[in-house]
Amino acid sequence: MKNWMLMTTAIATAGLMSMPVQAEDLNLWVRTSSAGVLEKLADLYNASHDDKVVITGITAEQMVPKLGASIAAGAAPDGAVLDLIYLPTFAATDSLEDLTDFIDGLPYAAALSPSHIRLATFDGKKYGVPALPDASIIAYNKDLFAKAGLDPEKAPASLAEIAEDAKKITALGNDTYGLFFVASSGSWLVYDFTPHIWAAGADILSEDGRTATIDTPAMRATLAAYNDMWKAGAIHPTSRSGVGNDAVAAFASGKVGVLMTGSYIVNLMTSQYPDVNFGVAAIPGPDGGASSFAGGDTLSLMKGISPEKKAVAESFIDFYMQPEQQVLITKESGMPPRTDLAKEAYGAFDPRNLVAYDILASAKTPYTYASDELFVARTGPWVNLLQSAIFDGKIDEAIAKAQADFTRILDRTNPK
């Protein structure tokens, strides 16, 4: 009886008085790397509510094909916590539930990670709520900086500085390298490389994601700086074929000066490699400026979800947005989706987390309908542009080819 009363109250608050009262299960698909923290949040939620949130982990690369197939087969889950870059694709195909009124009605709506909201917006409507954000940053080894005669308390402020520092660190010898970046993985390259371009005020796609703008002075300068470092032997040789798992190991070994990485590195290094003395900073442009790629996950609901389940989802979202859960998210994955809780969320954490936290409010993400084909695929034009320009030095040729390939793919994939 007491439960019944509580339920009625909860549903009445959500404005769904006429619905029969009965506990609902909300099934959410989540990529496996995010499943741990979402399961913790779901357990906390389930312990204090009659309704249940059920988390199912899906391998990251299989999320889009599996979700697409399940939508086509009419067997989709109630919602999915998706890499934010896929939101335009799903929203444009009318697969997601409109959450505009709910999001705009949240008291902390203005504090939600802006890039996550931008990517979740299609045709003026909002289709997703930020869940687990992260931001790309550089990490640098302070001990190596000191050894090479550089100021360990001052992060490089431009790519030109990174190049200069990287050469000095490489000159220390003993298999030490100035820079490590993951160059054989599309998702890593878009995460760590695009901020250089944004920092210089340029972009690789137009604001609406429909036109490619690869050939910019910023792109040329950035590629030239990387190619210069590669020719000087200042880039770790495994960068070229690196797919991600070797990067942290190389940085943790203390033989890499600057690592292109993401905000998660702070928690990872302090817990697993506490001896490495490192600093973090935003990603600089070729001649200065700073930017970052807003990555991570957005929670969205599948089109046609029942009002009862939608109410559960909204109650779960509001639950994890509360300061207590935001602290848990920060502890587990390094960064909360709300940008107005610096004191609450970071009070007890490593101050280096704040660097990425401050960037999140201004970090960007490419708005695109063809993320996998353009950026993620190892065979796509983005990876081939950087591989061929940086390692083979064919900058003009690579830019012209990428511009043509991007345009061809965009012509086909832009929503009509």
Added chain:
Amino acid sequence: MTVPLDQPAPHTREPHQWLGAFFIVPSLIMIGVFFIVPLLMTVWMSLHDWPLLGRSSFIGLGNFVEIMGDSQLWNSVGFTMLYTVLVTLALFAVAFPLALLVDRPLRAAGFFRTIYFMPVVIGFGAASTLWLWLLNPDSGVFAQLLRSLHLVSAAPRPIESFWPALGVIILMVVWKSAGFTMVILLTGLQSVPGEIIEAAKIDGANAWSRFRNITLPLMRNSVLLALVLNVTSSMLAFDQFFVITQGGPQNSTITAVFQIYLASFSSYRLGYGSALSLVLLVVLVAISSIQLAFLRTRPEES
């Protein structure tokens, strides 16, 4: 025991023809559900612009017209042919000597046969992942081994350029499937009657001419069988390139099946992927029937 021709033999006639039909029903159902139906669906999808998300629309032969002008696809077909020729040559070059070596009545021969055959039972995906780790320049076994033997000063990075990448893949495939070709060739070797070899020896034929003029022609069918199986599986190569080179460097190691995968699960164009699958199916059937035509010709007729 002669039976008049105009009178049916009562005992040789099938008593329950429905029984035979009954016995093949399960297999017909399996073939229908898992081959015929998907094949028809592939044909149907290939006539559509069929995205993973959103609505599909009928475009007739549009996908096939696009295939004609798809230079990336024809590059990948060319690469697949190159790979097939090289890997088949390499497999025979290794498997034939192995088969000759283990074709002896020694107890140790059985032991070595087992050793050579062992990698065959590993799946291609698992073997590729294993080799990806073996080839890792920083923590892989090969790099450590070569460096500790002072054969190289810096760790080799074969998958960063085309020929070394293709080379290590062929090495991996030879390691993985030479044992299978060896077993097929071995059955051929063992079917050669000992007395013919004896007779040739008595006639004074040396080892090479015995092999060239007697063993090889008599085991012709095994050789052709091994050839058909190797060519078909090489034309369908995917796992090793998907896992080890990921199509790189600069998309130079994309095979035909890889191209189908990319069309379907990177571009999410299921209709175009289906059309590519059908084209590959036709090409494979053509290649296999040419080879099988050779197989059907008896050696004595040629």
